[in-house]
Amino acid sequence: MERKIVVPGDVVSDNVKMSGSGTYIRGDEVCASVYGLVNAGVRYVSVIPLSGKYIPQANDRVIGIIIETTHSNWIVDINSPYDGLLHVSQYPRRIELEDMKKYLKVGDCVLVLVKEVDAAMKVELTMRDKELRRLTDGRITTIGPTKMPRVIGRSGSMIRLLKSMIGCGMFVGQNGRVWISGSGNRIDLAIQAIRYIEANAHTPGLTDRVQAFLKAKEKTMQSRMHESRDNEEW
């Protein structure tokens, strides 16, 4: 389905009850508040922004980078205007304060859960849940947080396709950071696919085209391998 692009201030509905995210009410009309794509649902009309920062919400799973160790917290960059706090008690096992640096040090990547965000935008993180951990291998790439849902796809269709066709591990954080594991050229291919999704995030029918994109890539990679083998035989 092709979606209409709107700019802030454009009227998207004349029924104020329909005002969804990315919109505001002006008089008796609903207007876009962001530059984005109109998503007209049955009960709400919303505007999906084409760009913007990640604003943390409770229960989001995000990929963070440790940027500082304080007395009892790790401060975590979560690709957001707001840094996250990971308290020592939220580490998966009990550790002493003086040992904090042994477990997580500046530059380490972590897969964490947003536990709570208060009104002052204090963001508390935790690693005390299944799958949450330090990421020691693989690579991290970043996609605009507003485009991140397209890497996951409807009920996970896109990420399943990427994992199976490429043959890599992948975790997509709500904050737009993507962790990819596997061998070097698999990761390279996965990153190319993500860049493709990012550039085409506003267009419909993306899953089919990503499939075609990956097939074409694999083909050129294979023919290159054949070429180099041919050369070796010489």
Place this chain on the structure above:
Amino acid sequence: MSSGDNTVMAEVQRDHLFNLVLKGERADGRAFDEFREITIETRAIDTADGSAMVTLGDTRLLVGIKVQPGEPFPDTPDKGVIIVNIELIPLASPDYEAGPPREGAIEIARVVDRGIRESESIDLTKLCITEGEKVWIIFVDIHVLNNGGNIIDAASMGAIAALLTTTIPAARHDLGEDTPLPVRDIPLAVTTIEFGGEMMLDPSLDEEKIASTSLIVATNTDGSISGMQKTGAEPLTIDQVMRVVGMAQTAASEIRKKFMEV
């Protein structure tokens, strides 16, 4: 040279870059001695007496020249003056802050300045109007618009490209006819970073961040050296320094070909 990027790099990204170096590769697929794409557009700003817009990969900057009559320095009464200034404006990077230039910006400006001055590519005696009283002052203002790494090489290219297209605005100051600024050579500063024991030209932003040290070498058409600056705390061996000089000479002569088109 670090032009000031403060964000913490993820350890896995650092490892990845390091592993690539071990395989002789770079993240963007370039060879160690390969520059990113360079574009130079001269006469970009008509209020300036000379100007150039330079892109080097994602790095983009604008150099504008203003030539004005002024007083010479007391110790060089018969010579014109060149003043190089660089503005790392906050528009160009999330890490730049408004305010007076910091040490990084001042260092870049001074290195570019020395490269041009010491090459004697501009004959300062030709810029004398009245000895001891009035000379032409050449202001080279470098306006960085997007920091994609390696500001210094881009600034060096931009400065000399802008100088090559500069007119001395004599008529505007009732000092005779306008004449082109005489430029005798094309000095170019080339930055080489050391990382994992390897030497690399034209560092990207990420490479700049992980480099332990870098050496900037300004060279001229005849291969002579007209300025050097080592930045970063890690020492370099004599062999490494000599290798870097060779790399800078070769790279500069390649880039100089671009100037034939200007």
Place this chain on the structure above:
Amino acid sequence: MSEKPEHFIIDGKRLDGRSRDELRPIKIELSPLDRADGSCYLEWGRNKVMAAVYGPRELHPRHRQNMTGAVVQCRYNMASFSVDERIRPGPSRRSVEISKVIRQAFEHVVFTKFFPKTAIDIYIEVLRADAGTRTAGINAASLALADAGIPMRGLVSACAVGKVDGEIVLDLMKEEDNFGEADVPIAMTADNRITLLQMDGRMTTEEFYTALELAKTGCTTVYELQRQALIEKYGDEYRAEGGSDE
């Protein structure tokens, strides 16, 4: 600096051949800078301006943080080579004042409440100045804000009106600005709410009202160009689809 012309309007045409209610040509390039969260390059007549937006991002120093919303900050700056006489780098009284009124032209429009404790930074760099750099800067900044995904009530569009040879004209050129009788830069939203208004010179009340009406049509024209630039950014890519896959 050039001499004052004897007449600004001859046979209904201005010095550059425009009619009284005509804008100089405008060229817009969206997102030219990859480090910024949003950016826009804009040419207006002989003006060349670059605008970038960073944010919302953490605001330092902490005591400037607002618990109920983002703080909008603006820095308008002229490159030293952007005018005939070199300008010394750094802020001047003029640039500080212009930065303030531009900031306030956007404060009403941006939905700051979603981003407590942060800053939204607007940077405007004048690379080549003619008359009307602040209005050119506002138009570029408005697009840079949209490009950064900042929620807003609407775009802000700006133009100047003025009085030369006793007549009200739209979008002053340099001679008209320097030697004319009045210069009125105005910024407004698409529904004609005025967010910036300054005046330098003298006008009667009637003339001022005529000027406001003229500014309204000027801003509407600018708005259409801004809107078109945003729609086309993705429209073009969309049309390019279906060809080569890369």
